[in-house]
Amino acid sequence: MEESTENVSRKPSAIRVSDPRTASTACRCLEAGPRAPDIDTPRYIGVDETEGRFADVTLERCTRCECLWLRYQVEYEAFAKSGRWAAAPIAEDAATAMTPELAAGYFDSAAWYIYGGSYWGHAGKRGRGPLRWGLVG
Numbered sequence: 001m002e003e004s005t006e007n008v009s010r011k012p013s014a015i016r017v018s019d020p021r022t023a024s025t026a027c028r029c030l031e032a033g034p035r036a037p038d039i040d041t042p043r044y045i046g047v048d049e050t051e052g053r054f055a056d057v058t059l060e061r062c063t064r065c066e067c068l069w070l071r072y073q074v075e076y077e078a079f080a081k082s083g084r085w086a087a088a089p090i091a092e093d094a095a096t097a098m099t100p101e102l103a104a105g106y107f108d109s110a111a112w113y114i115y116g117g118s119y120w121g122h123a124g125k126r127g128r129g130p131l132r133w134g135l136v137g
């Protein structure tokens, strides 16, 4: 049973797009990353303790286009403007094999990703290439 929590009236005749390849050209998650209320309950992969990051690694599925995202999030609580995250689309089989320790490297080799947070000074942009997760350097 899937019950929407939305209060807004639904368009009764709206065609539900279920093909991710069709929807992906239009879905806002591809420009801003997956975000509420367009995501299912995240699947928790674990914590990446590499270099003391204690990064939260999760899988989030966009409920609009059904794209699956790998999300990596770091927050150094004692340090202002240290918070940052990245999210990249990931195939189901790759997601099944994903571990917390492998997650950061996935972004380095991804074709592109969305990244944001106070450390980078924006709420989400497209990028590619290696990301910095440490407090310094």
Ligand SMILES: [Zn+2]
Binding pocket: 027, 028, 029, 030, 062, 063, 064, 065, 066, 067
């Ligand atoms: Zn989407």
